[in-house]
């Protein structure tokens with residue numbers, strides 16, 4: 029084929045795609061004619077990509093505030109997506125009807141990582157969860173807490189190498205568990221190997237960016253940063269704080285929870301309906317014709333974006349200051365006082381603290397206790413020795429699979445320079 033023919037073929041193909049999309053938009057009836065939503069945006073890509081782009085944080089807040097806890101988006105090639113942070117609808121997707129909702133992009137994850145927890149589905153996934161859940165239990169973590177301390181003390185070395193060390197520990201527990209399991213529960217070798225890349229991918233950026241977020245916040249909150257070392261040093265009494273004591277330090281726990289609530293590292297997750305279903309809502313929403321809608325029929329194939337962070341900062345549950353980071357006002361500390369009644373009653377399907385941060389149901393984050401331990405060990409060691417302050421660099425948080433900081437909005441390099449000084453009075 030010469031260049032001109034190739035050009036004509038490509039242009040014709042592009043033309044057919046555009047026409048097909050146009051025909052789909054114009055001729056097919058909307059599945060959700062009465063649902064609100066932002067303007068559809070680009071014909072080919074719709075507005076889903078804008079909700080997921082790197083600098084979408086402000087736009088997402090604006091759109092979620094304007095259109096409420098369930099609205100429609102224009103997906104690529106004329107498809108219609110739903111955007112959701114209503115707790116009851118999330119409960120259906122996450123727990124009640126979890127088999128109705130497939131994982132978007134599971135095939136791609138399978139190609140990248142192999143048949144590990146992030147990519148497998150149905151029976152194979154359940155089998156893997158059964159084998160892996162005890163490996164991430166508090167009982168095992170209690171035994172390997174010292175590994176976390178050793179790793180943290182070596183913070184200057186290459187972080188990826190340290191993580192590999194931690195994963196090696198988890199893997200040796202897993203291999204032992206697999207060897208002693210019955211034939212029907214045992215995982216194949218390729219499934220075991222796939223867990224290594226899965227844990228590195230799922231566990232590394234999430235926890236390290238969550239740690240960066242806490243340090244970034246503390247750098248501008250002198251009161252909280254002063255209060256934390258007092259609590260940590262009192263518990264330390266010259267030695268490393270044990271697993272149980274560390275997990276129970278109230279203010280450290282409040283700081284971690286509040287940070288993971290307001291700044292969920294994984295902002296959204298996507299699913300698609302494998303069959304026709306219905307999503308009920310916690311409270312009715314107003315349709316474009318002014319009527320109230322309390323449930324939404326969802327046809328098979330519809331993709332949804334679940335906004336975990338928007339559920340965590342839903343003012344209807346957490347109050348008008350839901351987006352503010354507030355553990356420091358002692359009387360009103362969210363995590364040191366009873367939770368708002370609305371939160372208790374909403375039945376948020378998250379496994380951690382009425383939050384969606386680490387998701388819920390059969391696909392909840394298996395490593396969240398591991399992440400909590402690592403976050404707390406790193407903070408306990410760092411805050412007992414160093415003080416963090418903002419530098420003159422403009423730190424911007426970027427939206428992605430996992431939120432990450434850069435210097436300024438243009439750079440794509442994940443980094444977060446802070447001023448660090450030795451906490452002299454205590455040494």
Ligand code: HEM
Pocket residue numbers: 145146157226227228230231232234235238292293294297298384385386387390391392393394395396398399
């Ligand atoms: C602050 C840290 C973390 C956050 C915010 C986080 C968040 C999440 C979320 C939201 C999911 C659900 C994803 C989905 O279903 O599409 C998930 C799943 C998962 N996470 Fe985490 N995660 C964290 C740390 C970790 C760590 C440390 C590990 C492992 C060492 C880990 C391993 C996994 C795995 C294997 C899954 C898939 C579970 C399944 O589908 O059965 N995560 N995580």
